[in-house]
Amino acid sequence: MSKAKFSVFAQNFTLLREAQMEDGYIVKEYSLNITSNKLVLTFRPAVNSFAFINGLEVFSVPDNLFPEEVRTIDLQGGNKSLQGEALETVARVDMGNTTVLPQNDTLWRLWISDNAYLIDNNLGSSVSNVSAVNFTEVTEDIAPASVYGTATILNSSDPNLNANLTWTFDVIPGFDYLVRLHFCNIMNEPTQQAIFLEIFIDSRHAGHLDLGSRTSDVFGAPYFMDVCTRVFGSTKLNVSVGPSKLNNPTVILNGLEIMKINDARGSLDVPDVVSSGHSEIKVVVIVVIAVGSFVVVVSVVIVILFCRRRRRRRRMKPVLGKEQHFLMNWGRKVHTTGSTYSNGTSIFSSPMIGYRFPFVAILEATDNFSENLVIGVGGFGKVYRGILKDETKVAVKRGTPQSNQGLAEFRTEIEMLSQFRHRHLVSLIGYCDEQDEMIIMYEYMENGTLKNHLYGSNFPSLSWRQRLEICIGSAKGLHYLHTGSAKAIIHRDVKSANILLDKHFMAKVADFGLSKTGPDIDQTHVSTAVKGSFGYLDPEYLTRQQLTEKSDVYSFGVVLLEVLSGRAVIDPSLPREKANLLEWAMKSYRSGKLEDIVDPCLVGQVKPDCLRKLWDIIEKCLAENGICRPSMGEVLWNLEYALQLQENEERSNQNNEHSSHISCVSTSETSRQLSRASSGVNDDELAGISMSKMFAEMVRQERPVRDI
Structure with missing residues (x-):
């Protein structure tokens, strides 16, 4: 059995990828949202290997066991939708150093003792009072009384003690995780001693909890909290509860569940390449399941599936309202309470970021x-x-x-x-x-910002070719942000001051403090408060608060105009009709005075065809509606083309040739495409040609590397 190597798929999800065991056994538990009367499991062996399973359990669970969406505690904030997502149980823990067996759970779940996960056992004490559990709003489907009736509490009642109870769990980085915390006051009457807690996930403040307020001061009433967090480079996830400075320092936790959420590819396992050339074994489950299992000495694989029916259109009450979300202030303090982050001095979990300097x-x-x-x-x-x-x-x-x-x-x-x-x-x-x-x-970028070389400083002026190459480099950086990961990264503060130049004047995009993850694949935009720099803001984003990658395109169009004119976006020292660069440039163009827009330092350098092409790019980037703007990939391609127009005209002048046709382009693929120009294809027609093949070659020449 140790030679078995296989993948397991359910519906559109990857549950296991190239799983292999040396010895022992594996028990995997998943929760799937099933929208039909069939559950199809596919076992796919690797080449020259085989697949097997020893047991399969399928349970139907209430459709409100998990919320439709859950609050995230990551930088972008907002909520994470769980509709149609698959979940894998990473940990299900009963606090109080007890284990709850499946027969004592209405959904036949196994709850493991927390003792092995608690970082400092000396800080925690176990308490038990199962008879005190009083189910009111929460049902036993969420967790049984034997879970809510036991707890781990902080040993000390010293209000000045700066200590937290912390549990640590193994996780796979690169996934979102649903963390569910279970609370129940089984120690004292709320009217006698209230319980206030601070909750942390990997040193991130997940919220403040007034347990009495959440349970209407009913003694023994269960309560649970759901939050979502993304794990980046770490293989550990820490969950901490600590005392609040607001009131009573009592610290208690009754149960904890951690569930991995499938990634954008629908996978719940590490993204290895699936081997080809294998057969498949399908297990079709229809209403009633009967599975024959066999016993082996070396390995055992058991799969437990919790099936959720198609979710009805109703929402669970949010666990934490906005009034409970405490803002993090300067340094490592919680703004309202003054509590420190959990067991650590960094704002990140230490394995996640390897760049921390003293x-x-x-x-x-x-x-x-x-x-x-x-x-x-x-x-x-x-x-x-x-x-x-x-x-x-x-x-x-x-x-x-x-x-x-x-x-x-x-x-x-x-x-x-x-x-x-x-x-x-x-x-x-x-x-x-x-x-x-x-x-x-x-x-360190020796030549400072692009802005400093355009206006407002004593930096030397840039040649036209340098400016074009800087624009092309910046476009490559932004294009990678938009397309280099599963979700686009929107910079949100593209401006000439955020484009830095190294000693060779190579451009690098900087300042990602306002960056935002782009919309989901089924969404057109991200709704968010307006942030950015005046003069560069996309009017659609400014008026509707709808952020897309095209917002960066608009801002980049403003940068291109700065590069061409050598002027600031807003210059109050100029006459009113010239103070706003965009308005003045558009008016000059409509008056047939495009050459007036060009920086006086560039007189005689900018070739006519290149100027017209660059203006065409600028005009399209600055379109009022985002849908009318090009993508950054299209902007990049057209900038490369503008540079070719410039170079070709310079060569023509040097050779005393006055041909207006293009003779060569940097890559063989684009040569074949652009050769159509000699047969009468004008610039506008050329811009409409599919760019997939031409642009692929450009990207191949400078393929970026992403650190995960």
């Missing part, structure tokens, strides 16, 4: 934040030039309490930068959150 190293690198090393000032704070011990040059961005950005933006930027690697995205060197600091270190 504050003393930052001080040494920046000469105690010397004002002589300041290279920029922004909404977050000052940026310093620094040198690490290994001679690595870094840019150190230090937040201040007076800044316009806070902890959420700080965490967002670190999480975004730690996930992605691309030559046109600025690289993260490290961060520091010691002593209530918010410091991010990037690779």
Whole structure:
């Protein structure tokens, strides 16, 4: 049996992928939302291997066992929909150092003792009072009385004790996890001693709980809380409960469930490549299931399926209202309560991010934040030039309490930068959150921002070719953000000040503090509060609060206009008719004065065909409606084409040739496509040609690498 290697699929979900065992046994439990009267399980052996199963249990569960959506505690906030999703049970734990057997659960679930998961057993004590459990709103389908009737409590009642009860569990990174916490006051009458708790998931504050308020002060009334969190690079998930500073320091937890949610591919297992050339074994379950099992000495595989019928259109009450969501203030404090994060000093779980630097190293690198090393000032704070011990040059961005950005933006930027690697995205060197600091270190970009080379500083002006190449590099970075992962990443603050230039003037997109995960595949936009920079904001996003990738496209169109004109978006020093760059440029174009828009520093450099093509890109990016704007991939392709027009015309001038046709393009594939131009295809017609083959070659030449 140890040679068996196989995958298991149910409906459209991957339950196991290339599973293999050396010895022992595996018991897997899943919850599936079944919309028909058939459940089809497919066992697919790997090449030259086989599949087997020893037991299969299928239970029908109430359709309200899980909510339709659950609150997330990640940076983007909002709710995670569970409709149509598959769940895998990672842990089901009964606190109080007891085990609840399936025959004592209405849904035949096994609840394991928490003793093996509790990090510090000396901090916790077990209590039991099953007879006190009084089911009111919560039913035994959620958890049996034997779970709510036992608990682990914090040993000390000292209100000044800064300690939490923490349990740790093995998880697979890259998935969302549903965490359900069960509470029941089985210790004392609420009128005599109320219970207030702080809850943390991987050092993230998941909420404040007034248990008496949630159970209407009914002694022994069960209550449960659902939250969703994404696990990034860590293989551990920590769940903590701690005392509240508001009132009584009593800390209690009765039960805990952790369930993995399928990813965008519908998989609940690691994303390995499935072997080809294998046969399949299908198990069809219709209403009644009869499974013949066999006994083996080496290995046992048992699959337990909880089937949920098609969900009726009703919602469960949210577990935490907005009034209970405490905001995180500067550093590591909870804004309202003053409680610290759970057992750890970092805002992240330590395995998730491997970039944490001690504050003393930052001080040494920046000469105690010397004002002589300041290279920029922004909404977050000052940026310093620094040198690490290994001679690595870094840019150190230090937040201040007076800044316009806070902890959420700080965490967002670190999480975004730690996930992605691309030559046109600025690289993260490290961060520091010691002593209530918010410091991010990037690779040092010797030539500063694109903005500084266009206007408002003494930096040397850029040539037209440099400007085009910078635009192309920036477009590549943004295109990767939009397409490089399962869900698009919307930058939300694209502007010339956030495009940095290295010593070779290669462009890198920076500042991801306002970045937002894009909409689900079945959604057209993300509804969110308006954030960004004045003058660059998509009017559709500004008026409707509907954010899409096309919002970045609009902002990038403004950057292209800055690059062409060498002017600021808003310049109050100019006459009123020229102060707004967009309005003035559009008016100049409509008056037939396109050349007037060009930066005086570029006179004689911009070739007519290139200018017309670039203006066409700008105009389309700045379309009022997002649906009319091109994608970043299309913008990138057209910028590459504009550069080719520029180069071809320069070569023609050098050779005293006045042909208006294009003779060559950088890649062989685009050469075959663009050769149509010599047979009478104009620019507008060419722009409409399918770009899939041409653009694929560009992407292949510079394939990005993503760190997971």
